Amino acid sequence: MEKMMLKKQATGRIRSGYPLLVKGDFVKEPKVAEGTLVELIDSQQKFVAHGYLATQNKGDGWVLSILPNQPINQKFYEGLFHEAEANRAALKADDETTAYRFFNGEGDGLGGLTIDYYADYYVFSWYSVGIYQHQKMILEAFKKAVPSRKGIYQKFRYDTKGATYDSHIFGETAPEPLIVVENGIQYATYLDDGLMTGIFLDQREVREAIREKYSVGKTILNTFSYTGAFSVAAAMGGALETTSVDLANRSLPKTQEQFSVNGIDPATQKIIVMDVFDYFKYAARKELSFDTIVVDPPSFARSKKKTFSVAKDYSQLLEEVIAITNPNGVIVASTNAANVTMEKFEGMIKKAFVNQNSQFEWLESYQLPSDFKLNPQFPEGSYLKVWILRKK
Ligand code: SAH
Numbered sequence: 001m002e003k004m005m006l007k008k009q010a011t012g013r014i015r016s017g018y019p020l021l022v023k024g025d026f027v028k029e030p031k032v033a034e035g036t037l038v039e040l041i042d043s044q045q046k047f048v049a050h051g052y053l054a055t056q057n058k059g060d061g062w063v064l065s066i067l068p069n070q071p072i073n074q075k076f077y078e079g080l081f082h083e084a085e086a087n088r089a090a091l092k093a094d095d096e097t098t099a100y101r102f103f104n105g106e107g108d109g110l111g112g113l114t115i116d117y118y119a120d121y122y123v124f125s126w127y128s129v130g131i132y133q134h135q136k137m138i139l140e141a142f143k144k145a146v147p148s149r150k151g152i153y154q155k156f157r158y159d160t161k162g163a164t165y166d167s168h169i170f171g172e173t174a175p176e177p178l179i180v181v182e183n184g185i186q187y188a189t190y191l192d193d194g195l196m197t198g199i200f201l202d203q204r205e206v207r208e209a210i211r212e213k214y215s216v217g218k219t220i221l222n223t224f225s226y227t228g229a230f231s232v233a234a235a236m237g238g239a240l241e242t243t244s245v246d247l248a249n250r251s252l253p254k255t256q257e258q259f260s261v262n263g264i265d266p267a268t269q270k271i272i273v274m275d276v277f278d279y280f281k282y283a284a285r286k287e288l289s290f291d292t293i294v295v296d297p298p299s300f301a302r303s304k305k306k307t308f309s310v311a312k313d314y315s316q317l318l319e320e321v322i323a324i325t326n327p328n329g330v331i332v333a334s335t336n337a338a339n340v341t342m343e344k345f346e347g348m349i350k351k352a353f354v355n356q357n358s359q360f361e362w363l364e365s366y367q368l369p370s371d372f373k374l375n376p377q378f379p380e381g382s383y384l385k386v387w388i389l390r391k392k
Contacts, residue, residue: 035133054130062111211237228255
């Protein structure tokens, strides 16, 4: 195995459990193929960790084990999957929830791979050419460790440079839609339809909070609504009426479908295909306002007129939301922008209320649920930030 010497600081960091490797960690810049397994050593040539190299949006590789005698082979991966499954035993036993994250990259000991569970199907997401070099062994390990499953799908979260791969890679193909349940609510998902499946599993607890606490008898506005999952949760929680707004044409049939599968006539709900910034103007003109507003934009978005980024524009977006929230109304402010810390996010919230001359109260906050397991040494993995606020 290739040995690579680490600089002093990186040595300390990795010995204490930090999982990410970056080029600057190495005494000599690595020039090896993507996916190469390496033995990391200190300046005394002593073992520090096993790892693999892979260029991806975060860093240049991941640590696999800090145990010197741990061979990196099929058994190693089987062990990770057994542990991952044991960690989700409560979710697995819960018949009311059949979709969740089964394996969360570095949080479960293997950066560069996530696996989501959808009603007996598993969806692998590969984050680099490097990890994909190990696809065969990892899949074999998975099949051995998790023998009860209907089928396996895969997605690529890196630039495959035009190369195409099958999305369905093992077992049965899933029905379309594949109906999953989450806290008893049904969601229509599609496992072979691009990167997104119809539901963002990391928002499970927020959907539940909206249904349980912020919906009954309320008017709800769901901005950047995608397939309307938050709207469905609100309607199931007894909302008077939901309004879902998304720019994408596909959001209309997708949202109608999410209501229908729960026995709600979509005609009783408002589903609007429109840029949310245009919708805010429309709402102001029509003097519309809402009791609960959900705002969960993409980290970056380019529309015909402008580019939006959470880091730069969230505060202003929130100002528009505050302006059409009823007194005592609730705002569910969410972002998955990894480059925005909780402190910065809270700062943007405060600024928006100050600019609107409006008072508010912090009600509760959410971060990733426990199935999106984190490595405690790598808080950067905690990308989801949600604050629920009451406008005074
Ligand atoms: N909040 C959703 C997920 C949002 S995904 C949920 O939890 O289910 C981001 C969505 O924002 C996409 O559906 C995209 O079409 C939409 N979008 C991006 N820019 C937009 C804009 N300017 N106006 C309305 N929708 C937009």
